Amino acid sequence: MKHVIKFRPVLLATIAGALIATGCIAQEPKKGMSGPPPLAPLGPPPIPADNLLSPAKIELGKYLFFDPRLGGDASTGCSTCHEPDQGWSWAEDISRGYPGTVHWRSNQTIINAAYYSKLFWAGSSKSLESQAKSASKGGVAGNGETDIMEARLSLIPKYVELNKKAFGTEWPLLQDAYRAIASFERTLVQRDTPLDKYLLGDKSALSEEQIRGKKVFEGKGACIQCHNGALASDENYYNIGVPGVKRWEEDGLAQITFRFEIYAKGSTEEMYRTIKDDPGAYFRGKNKWDMGKFRTPSLRYAIYTAPYMHSGQFDTLDDVVDFYNAGGVAADGRTTSFPKTKSPLIKPLGLTDGEKSDLVAFIEAFSGDEIMMEKPELPPYAARFSKAELQAAQEAK
Amino acid sequence: MGVRVTSGRSLLAAMMGVGMALGAQAANVPDLGPLPPIKVNKAKAELGKRLFFDKRLSGDAAIACATCHDPKQGWTQNKPLSDGYPGNGHFRNSPTMVNVAHKKVWNHDGRIGTGLNDMTREMITEDYIMNMDMRIMQERVKQDPVYLKMFKDAGYGEPSNGKVRKAIPEYLKSLTSQNAPFDTGKMSKSAKRGLTLFKGKGGCIQCHNGPLATDEKAHNTGVPENFDVFLDPNNHQAFIAFAMFQGIENFMNIKRDPGYYNVTMDSADVGKFITPSLRELKYTAPYMHNGMLKTLNDVVAFYNMGGGMDSKKSSLLKPLGLSKAEQKDLVAFLLSLSGDQLTSAKYVWQGAYPAEYPVIENWKNVRN
Numbered sequence: 112m113k114h115v116i117k118f119r120p121v122l123l124a125t126i127a128g129a130l131i132a133t134g135c136i137a138q139e140p141k142k143g144m145s146g147p148p149p150l151a152p153l154g155p156p157p158i159p160a161d162n163l164l165s166p167a168k169i170e171l172g173k174y175l176f177f178d179p180r181l182g183g184d185a186s187t188g189c190s191t192c193h194e195p196d197q198g199w200s201w202a203e204d205i206s207r208g209y210p211g212t213v214h215w216r217s218n219q220t221i222i223n224a225a226y227y228s229k230l231f232w233a234g235s236s237k238s239l240e241s242q243a244k245s246a247s248k249g250g251v252a253g254n255g256e257t258d259i260m261e262a263r264l265s266l267i268p269k270y271v272e273l274n275k276k277a278f279g280t281e282w283p284l285l286q287d288a289y290r291a292i293a294s295f296e297r298t299l300v301q302r303d304t305p306l307d308k309y310l311l312g313d314k315s316a317l318s319e320e321q322i323r324g325k326k327v328f329e330g331k332g333a334c335i336q337c338h339n340g341a342l343a344s345d346e347n348y349y350n351i352g353v354p355g356v357k358r359w360e361e362d363g364l365a366q367i368t369f370r371f372e373i374y375a376k377g378s379t380e381e382m383y384r385t386i387k388d389d390p391g392a393y394f395r396g397k398n399k400w401d402m403g404k405f406r407t408p409s410l411r412y413a414i415y416t417a418p419y420m421h422s423g424q425f426d427t428l429d430d431v432v433d434f435y436n437a438g439g440v441a442a443d444g445r446t447t448s449f450p451k452t453k454s455p456l457i458k459p460l461g462l463t464d465g466e467k468s469d470l471v472a473f474i475e476a477f478s479g480d481e482i483m484m485e486k487p488e489l490p491p492y493a494a495r496f497s498k499a500e501l502q503a504a505q506e507a508k
Numbered sequence: 509m510g511v512r513v514t515s516g517r518s519l520l521a522a523m524m525g526v527g528m529a530l531g532a533q534a535a536n537v538p539d540l541g542p543l544p545p546i547k548v549n550k551a552k553a554e555l556g557k558r559l560f561f562d563k564r565l566s567g568d569a570a571i572a573c574a575t576c577h578d579p580k581q582g583w584t585q586n587k588p589l590s591d592g593y594p595g596n597g598h599f600r601n602s603p604t605m606v607n608v609a610h611k612k613v614w615n616h617d618g619r620i621g622t623g624l625n626d627m628t629r630e631m632i633t634e635d636y637i638m639n640m641d642m643r644i645m646q647e648r649v650k651q652d653p654v655y656l657k658m659f660k661d662a663g664y665g666e667p668s669n670g671k672v673r674k675a676i677p678e679y680l681k682s683l684t685s686q687n688a689p690f691d692t693g694k695m696s697k698s699a700k701r702g703l704t705l706f707k708g709k710g711g712c713i714q715c716h717n718g719p720l721a722t723d724e725k726a727h728n729t730g731v732p733e734n735f736d737v738f739l740d741p742n743n744h745q746a747f748i749a750f751a752m753f754q755g756i757e758n759f760m761n762i763k764r765d766p767g768y769y770n771v772t773m774d775s776a777d778v779g780k781f782i783t784p785s786l787r788e789l790k791y792t793a794p795y796m797h798n799g800m801l802k803t804l805n806d807v808v809a810f811y812n813m814g815g816g817m818d819s820k821k822s823s824l825l826k827p828l829g830l831s832k833a834e835q836k837d838l839v840a841f842l843l844s845l846s847g848d849q850l851t852s853a854k855y856v857w858q859g860a861y862p863a864e865y866p867v868i869e870n871w872k873n874v875r876n
Binding site for chain 2: 254255259281360
């Protein structure tokens with residue numbers, strides 16, 4: 112098949128080395144030939160040159176991650192929806208949203224988000240820094256505005272102090288707050304899963320069942336076509352046939368958000384009137400061949416992050432495997448509303464029950480211990496001026 | 509003394525034509541008088557009424573326009589500083605909605621001079637006020653069948669945020685003074701004496717003139733700062749956010765409300781605020797842009813002293829030497845500018861709102 116890749120020169124260069132092609136790339140793995148990058152133990156996360164880690168940034172970032180004052184009405188911060196007890200995500204089909212709203216996509220875990228070069232399901236952010244910005248400002252997420260959030264930070268002495276240490280400015284800038292949050296998130300990684308241990312040479316780290324599942328993953332299941340490399344994601348966009356959010360048909364609040372997203376992200380009037388599913392990566396380049404495509408998610412930490420897929424339509428990993436086994440069709444027969452863009456990589460797999468349970472067991476090996484964290488006690492506001500200072504200013508008028 | 513008119517020449521010319529002779533102090537200003545009638549489109553106003561009381565018009569669906577402009581509190585909040593949006597406070601006093609459609613300039617600092625359409629947008633979208641992404645608001649409105657019908661009946665067709673910004677101003681036109689003794693002529697003797705003082709010895713009419721009893725211009729009367737703006741971080745954050753957004757420099761360090769300076773960025777205008785209307789004062793305590801004066805007695809006493817302390821205070825303000833009795837008469841006159849409280853169903857939306865957004869049935873097969 113021909114798979115046209117637009118606007119992804121870096122990725123193209125990477126893949127080109129492994130897959131070879133000119134103009135278009137054959138992604139179908141061929142037995143015995145060079146295929147997709149193999150699974151690999153996870154190394155340290157990349158640190159961007161313009162936001163190097165420092166203890167002060169990480170400390171500030173941790174506070175800010177858990178502080179709901181970084182949101183419109185001071186009720187909704189990062190951790191409000193990326194709840195550590197829910198796999199650092201949100202355990203419903205679609206994420207909770209800002210009060211008075213609901214989101215339209217499934218919430219993704221923060222764990223190992225540091226490794227992605229494309230954040231959000233449709234890759235709308237290219238860094239953790241810009242992801243944090245979009246999430247804190249988005250109308251159905253944090254719904255915060257720069258000025259009020261920056262004002263709040265400036266009235267919290269502990270943040271002023273930490274910010275000065277981390278960034279050197281007299282008063283916190285929101286842009287730096289996002290850099291601090293990203294720095295904290297770069298510490299939320301998991302590199303000691305059973306699979307990492309196995310790939311590093313501890314052959315006892317995987318069970319017999321999991322080792323069989325690995326063979327299915329890399330062979331008959333062909334999962335590795337997209338879930339490859341250390342992150343178990345090629346970060347490419349595919350339409351694999353996942354059905355849209357069922358709740359859109361049943362919940363007025365969800366219908367509001369659906370239309371808002373279609374409207375706000377930029378659609379023709381006809382598209383706004385008629386569309387009934389999430390166009391995903393279409394919104395990147397507004398190319399119709401990207402309709403319904405989403406960025407391959409990592410499989411790491413997956414046992415804690417149910418439900419699954421961009422629309423959260425599958426409650427268990429068994430459901431996910433059944434979906435793939437059926438060639439990208441859910442048990443209830445639902446599938447993508449964009450059949451034209453569905454990837455030819457997705458076809459019925461003919462896995463036996465034994466192979467399916469082996470595969471699920473292997474996918475579980477991408478998760479280590481659950482990462483728990485006690486929420487920090489949030490520092491209070493303090494008045495910027497004393498009464499005496501105000502009185503002096505009054506008299507000087 | 510002569511009234512210094514430094515701007516508004518067209519207004520001056522207009523008044524000259526009327527040729528009012530009000531005595532030495534009040535020369536060349538428009539007289540008080542009845543408000544001109546405003547034509548109101550009923551269906552549009554009815555829609556605007558439902559919108560005005562609907563909490564779903566704020567970001568987190570927790571507050572409506574009517575939260576800070578409460579009919580039972582004179583369409584204001586009877587506290588010095590308005591509540592603002594949940595999560596923050598505010599730094600100014602909430603003004604009444606009654607007669608708001610007669611104004612030409614809005615906000616205490618006068619930063620909007622176009623129309624109520626823009627004011628509606630400003631109030632709904634401003635982060636420390638209603639913090640609403642109007643694209644979400646539009647879709648919320650479209651999810652409510654009652655609105656679908658009302659928009660249609662009003663001739664607006666499909667709901668949109670632009671039409672919300674038309675319907676609310678249409679409704680606000682219906683909130684005008686009703687049966688104020690000053691308008692009906694049923695003033696007490698004390699109030700009549702007060703009117704004479706208002707135009708004469710008190711010099712009030714220098715700024716409080718015309719049917720609204722305001723020149724709608726900015727003056728510095730030396731009202732003291734409300735320290736709660738700065739001592740309460742919830743209020744202060746709203747102030748900082750406002751100043752930051754408006755491009756007022758040194759926003760972390762300023763210890764006073766810059767007022768009309770926000771409009772002109774001229775340091776001569778620091779501490780000036782737009783003259784408020786005196787209509788409906790009976791219900792709108794406390795007074796001044798920051799609610800620093802609790803009662804009308806306090807307000808009159810304040811002016812009797814020649815206003816507050818400010819090096820840039822208007823030269824129009826001088827100690828007045830009003831006796832206690834004169835001050836009482838002046839208050840009586842001010843109260844005669846207040847009419848009926850607009851709290852009946854004619855003015856206030858009485859209907860309930862759905863607890864949940866109704867689902868659109870057969871969603872996949874109907875147009876959005």
